[in-house]
Amino acid sequence: MRNDTIARMEAVLFSCGEAVELERIAAGLEITPEEAYEAAQSLKTKLDEEGSGLCLLNLGGKLQLAARREYRPDVANVLDLKKNQPLSQAALEVLAVIAYNQPVTSGFVEQVRGVDCSGVIKTLVSRSLVEECGRLELPGRPIIYRTTDVFLRCFSMESLAELPDFKAAVPAENAAQAPDPA
Numbered sequence: 001m002r003n004d005t006i007a008r009m010e011a012v013l014f015s016c017g018e019a020v021e022l023e024r025i026a027a028g029l030e031i032t033p034e035e036a037y038e039a040a041q042s043l044k045t046k047l048d049e050e051g052s053g054l055c056l057l058n059l060g061g062k063l064q065l066a067a068r069r070e071y072r073p074d075v076a077n078v079l080d081l082k083k084n085q086p087l088s089q090a091a092l093e094v095l096a097v098i099a100y101n102q103p104v105t106s107g108f109v110e111q112v113r114g115v116d117c118s119g120v121i122k123t124l125v126s127r128s129l130v131e132e133c134g135r136l137e138l139p140g141r142p143i144i145y146r147t148t149d150v151f152l153r154c155f156s157m158e159s160l161a162e163l164p165d166f167k168a169a170v171p172a173e174n175a176a177q178a179p180d181p182a
Contacts, residue, residue: 005031006046009039010065019062019149058158059149069156094120095129099151100166103133103144121145129154 008029013020026036040063044056055068067075087095094117097109109117124130128150135141152158 005029005035005039006042009036010043013043013056013063013065016064019057019059019064019153021062023061025063055156057153057156059152060159062149064149064153066153066156088120090117090120091123095124095147095151098124098130098145099147099160099163102146102160104146105136105142105144107142109145 009025012025012028022036022040023033025040026033029036029039031039040056040058046052047054047056053068053071054065057064057066090113093113094109097112098104101108101112106117106121109121121130125132125145128148130145130151131148132143133146134144136144147160152160157163
């Protein structure tokens with residue numbers, strides 16, 4: 001893979017500041033999707049080997065440069081990001097319920113937690129960690145929610161497959177009490 005192609009891809013991803021489809025990058029750089037994929041793999045390796053403060057995330061076919069997890073506190077301190085206030089325990093619980101069971105309705109989340117979650121879900125939507133992804137064909141047509149690419153980026157994951165194993169993380173007596181997502 002040519003170094004200038006890798007450098008061009010790095011410049012594009014840095015300038016975009018958000019996840020960009022691999023095919024769009026290929027078209028913009030006037031290379032094939034296969035060449036774009038190879039360049040992405042080379043860029044990822046380069047950043048890892050150099051010990052860069054950046055990493056390349058593949059978010060379901062979209063690529064994005066992001067700060068490495070270990071440098072996030074430094075980035076937040078320098079930028080003084082008010083938006084990155086820590087999530088409350090309730091918000092983390094709702095986010096976990098949605099992440100492990102998605103797509104879900106707010107009613108499902110409330111059944112699992114046993115309390116009203118509408119305010120917490122609105123907060124997660126406003127932070128772009130969760131999004132509406134349709135409605136169920138049931139009376140009232142309840143909204144269904146799922147996690148977003150922002151969720152993956154915030155937790156430095158490329159896919160939901162990287163979530164810790166739920167059964168290993170939850171004691172058996174608690175897992176038995178959780179409602180079946182089906």
